[in-house]
Amino acid sequence: MTKLKSILSFSLLILATSTFAQKFTINGTVRDKATGEELIGAVILVKELPNTGVSANEYGFYSISLPQGKYNLRLSFAGYNTLTKTIELDKNLKLDWQLENGTELQEVVVKATKENDNLTTTTMGTSKLDVKEIAKIPVIFGEKDILKTLQLLPGIKSAGEGNSGFYVRGGGADQNLILLDEAPVYNASHLLGFFSTFNSDAIKDATIIKGNAPAQYGGRLSSVLDVRMREGNDKDYNVSGGIGLISSRLSIEGPIQKEKSSFMITGRRTYADLFLKASPEFKDNSLYFYDLNAKANYRINENNRLFVSGYFGRDKLGFGNTFGVDWGNKTGTVRWNSIINAKLFSNTSLIYSDYSYEFNISANDNDFVNQSKIRDWNLKQEFQFFPNTRSSWRFGVNSIYHTIFPGSFINKKNTDTNPPKEGRTAWENAIYANNVFTISPKLSIDYGLRLSTWSIVGKGTYNIYDRGIKTDSIKLNNGEFGKTYFNLEPRAAINLTLSENSNLKTGYARNTQNLHLLSNSTSSNPTDQWIGTSYNIKPEIADQVSLGYFRNFADNKYEFSVETYYKSMQNQVDYKNAADINTAPDVESELLYGKGRAYGVELFLKKKTGKFTGWLSYTLSRTERQIDGINDGNWYAAKQDRTHDISLVGMYQLSNRWSLAGNFIYYTGNAVTFPSGKYNVAGNTTYLYTERNGYRMPAYHRLDISATYEKPRKGRFQSSWNFSIYNLYGRENAYTITFEDNPDDPSRTRAVQTSLFKWVPSVTYNFKF
Template identity: 55%
Template sequence: MRLGLQIFILLITTISFGQTNATLSGTVKDFTKGEEVIGATIRVKDQRLGAVTNEYGFYSLTLPVGKYTIQISSVGFLLIEKEIDLTTSQTLDFQLKTDADEKELDEVVISKDRPDGNVRDPLMGVERIDPKEISKIPVIFGEKDIIKTMQLIPGVKNAGEGSSGFYVRGGGADQNLILLDEAPVYNASHLLGFFSTFNSDAIKDAMLYKGNQPSNYGGRLSSVLDIKMNDGNQKRFNVGGGIGLISSKLMIEGPIVKDKASFLISGRRTYADLFLKLSDKFKDNKLFFYDLNAKLNYRLGKKDRLFVSGYFGRDKLGLGDVFGINWGNATGTLRWNHIINQKWFSNTSFIYSKYDYKISISGGDVKFDITSQIQDFNVKQEFQWFPNNRNKVKIGLNVINHGITPGQIDANEGSGINVKRIQPTNSIENAVYISNDYTITENLTMSYGLRGSNLIALANGDDMYTYNPDGTVATTTDYTKNKLLKSYFNVEPRLSLSWQYLKGQSIKAAYARNTQNIHQVSNSTSGSPTDVWLSSSLNIKPEISDQVALGWFKNFLDNKLELSTEVYYKSLQNQLDFKNGANEQANERLEGELLSGIGRAYGLEIMLKKKSGKFTGWIGYTLSRTERKINGINDGNWYVAKQDRTHDLSVVGIYEITPKWSVSALFVFYTGNAVTFPSGKYQIDGQTYFIYTQRNGYRMPNYHRLDLGVTCLLKNTKKFESSLNISIYNAYARENAYSITFRENVDDPSKTEAVQTTLFRIIPAITYNFKFK
């Protein structure tokens, strides 16, 4: 670490001497809403000198004293040119307008990122998902969805219909860090994965990092999905929403004090339960979800700004009084931005996050509940330093308190069911990091960083166990509450390079080590709301991954067509899986049912994307392999992980027929999930038992479908906008397998039948969207 810090200092202090410099800094905002603009470009005209606003709209640009023409631009906005005489350091804020704000339409509209930004950016495996660009992609039930769109990107795989998880480059569903205004979201799905928890109307920006993320992110092995909520319009009140077949949503935003404070409230609810009440048979059943996003921001002064944001969502499924399950997330973020001076920016955050579920079962005189939760209290401090135009430095620290109750059964008196619980855990996760984006030359850029992470596992006051390889208890120790059980420390270096060897072409290389201290364990092929979370402990070590990636990037047709090709190899340590025949339901000694080993994931990702013109879209393809090797499973040999998927293809096309009408199509194909099926059977006393041999040795049938969509802009005036979206999910009625079960043939018990369950065939949807401006 000492050597790494010395290298940091050497590179950062590579500046020009012999001339007098001055710094131009400030913020860039949206003229219409007053919100800060992320990723806006501030550039010196006819030169390569420039800067980009950070996630809070702040920029810093250091130049030799003199006169300049400064250009400020971002996607969907008109170009601003400003003549300045930079004799001393000064603060200059800008407001970007759209062509709807200006009568002069001869201004230039350019992209948020540089036209060749995908070629020059040193980071690999990074995708920006703009909520405005996904509204025309057909999805199930007609609800535009960032998570569903993200799963069409190479290297990202959905876990299948009716599942709540997604996989990135061979990692498990729990190995993705999902952040909403910096708060972790532990289950990002509604209705078992058919909707995501993220209401697109409330989202400002989303970035996906596929394993080579900068060092300010940590805690997961595979990816980071960083989502920013809208801040709320500081200029005028807006009301918008949508009405669909099974859900509706409403969003309200506006100023509290014009140009100083604003708010945003966005809510969504399904009403399938209302239709159930029309039937006497199902009127007591429950089937719905709701979610609420809220945000308040207040400008304390020219250098200080305060944000308060939160999310609350809940799902409820129930069969009368017999069975019920509900689960949900709650998050809260209090954030303070402070401009220290023209080269230093500070962000201080206090974050709360909670995920819990409850299963209620009743039968006769027996009633019992199964509950589980994970709760975080999180403090984060980050400084951004702009020493010169070649370097952008981030320095920060993070402290998280994890309180986990993996599972507990409570029953009524006289039920005969004893109270059981998987031991709750309490741990403190600390991290300190430093990173730098360094422009070595005009054609060679580098992003590098170092992260130190530490997990402190604390006793809960109960007896603590260690286990033998066969799962039996090895030792039992009585620890006092909050006594230190175990401490793990890991160093995580990160490095990415980009070399533009020809105009419009570059080669990139990256290496990253990531560690993970909280783990989700499941025996199912796809994640469910009731999967159990555990912390690193006496028996569970932190998971570690080392990923290397190499990519070739090329732009065609004046940057209108982008081609990216990436290969990666990921080595994994301390991977968890259940032993054969594990007892995972309400097991008070669940850690004894787990085995640990190594893993590997490698693959090829290709993406061809057209970003402009009447016809836009992309083709994405992934060829990959994901394997595990754990003593006690599959005779200690390599076996494919449940998230392994050999081929994954997505084709997305959007065509704008006229300014009012557009059509879209989506085709997906992927190899069936790896599953464990019985290889034989035997009978004892007339009872049939299935024999299972190789772990994940079989495949579900291949999956494919076609979705179609039409969007019509009904009205667009200064005060009101409305549109209609019609979509067809699974247009050719492919009967894709959700599950396959086995049973004896009624006429011939010696024969075994495989029974396939299909969730969806053709699903039409229609959604009416509106907005009062």
């Protein structure tokens, strides 16, 4: 009996191992057939096994393990023709895919990544932007812009008229991790926010995650915007560009060695200032920006690939020789992708990132400068492991060495006696693991843990303040370690399938942030400075819980979602009243600390296919701060608190050549501080304030429209015209409201509203050959 038992269990073991051993792995990459570019997020489904599928990672790589057998694999991706392959799986298989651009694309502008992709992924609060879709939406000055399009999504709010800055779920503009090929971009604005640093010609893919990011992302409280640059066509040379009223773009791409290596280089410059030269009134003024994106990649062999990419952008603004502001970002990324085996993918990145500004005031023979700079060296190692169809892992380490030069106001002619403030250094490290696991066909979980650390590294003198009064001072020698902060950041999201068409998702995430942008102003300025966590400034911490219901209608033609969130934020940093931000010997003496909370509901309805496509998004939310030393320590509405925020976007394909688009935006005015009385002191009318942000700006709304005409193709040459009008009905939205003595009657005061754009028409010509 015992013998029989052991034989039985032995044979069971054999059986078990043999079924296990009979699983084979298929892996490979997914590419665009015409350009050879990897397609991010293409989905491969197994026809014979419902609910079994994988999606290609950010480098187009996928891996799927299946038992021995015959399968039909179906690959689909937005805007491309679906491809099916039949395979006989009896050994490990390398299977690369080349997808063709969809022929029906002319008619169908917007296609879902996969018809019900919004339901099957576990991640919450995530939106992917389709670069083709962005091109149709009207924007100010006719320059398509991913940051401005993002602001039309629920939970994402514009930082102001024409501004590329954004607030996500009550977070500050600095609480968004904006990555360009993995390199953080510290200021994503050009020309005071009217343009973003992202030239859409260079962009392949952009994804935003509103606070529930998987563990591979970290360092900011509110969101991750992961932007990937295009690799460049490795089969053929292409030139494309656009000519607009204010700026022009040009990009060139092509193979270095055919199907082995390619490059892409794209540049952009505004030239409004060139016209200025012709006008005697403005000839001494300068105002422009330029930026350059470049990328090259090289396939070392079947399993190894190298990428080099960089961004360089600069803004210059000057009035005669007297004033000048000059700011910009530089980023550089070197990446090495390696397919270690069919189930293990590795990515190693070395990243450089830098942001600096200079504000110049020239007077007589002196040259005063207010300057600040942040510079990072960043090393990342990540592994992606695909053990079976139910589970996929990511784990890795990230190490960043920061050098931050705090804002210094100096006389360049006299730096011996007044040197700029010394740079401060810090070492930020993180180790993480994240797993996506399918528990049952109806239940999946995405969970992870990130341990992040921040170490203050000498040399430098760190003062400790109690409400602005210095109480102690710590001197660190070169290379000496000061305080280290440790933070554990757990994240989890659960996806429960309710029916074929509906899902329920819930998530929790903790995020921390060790870089803080100091801004004393009511809008974002290029001269806002970054500062690191120190003895006074503690790591910012945010805990967010969210719950969402997702449903598709009418054969996945319509997509509907409702998400709700509650977020609490600790160790928020703000300037105290009357902070001297430019010349204080130590800006940390000018700071106050407190907490924040934000909660809201986001509704989203999208029509994804047909001649008419578009979406409606609505956010109802509340964002508050409590800071010791502001508003008597009471909770108050944060400036970005907007009760209602509505965006309506519509696109209509009129004919093969013509398409129309429009968007309407409405939001509650920002919370602001207005006077409740007045008095006279020091010879000036002075206003009496009783409550921080106790008032509201008037509600903001506008309608924009655009029309795009695609000219018939002549050989290789394609071109299109885009016409748009921003703020069609000429709404005078308040940009500022100021209070002043009435110039016509000095015995009275008045409120004056300034509006920026009544209506702005633009024309852009785009071409490609």
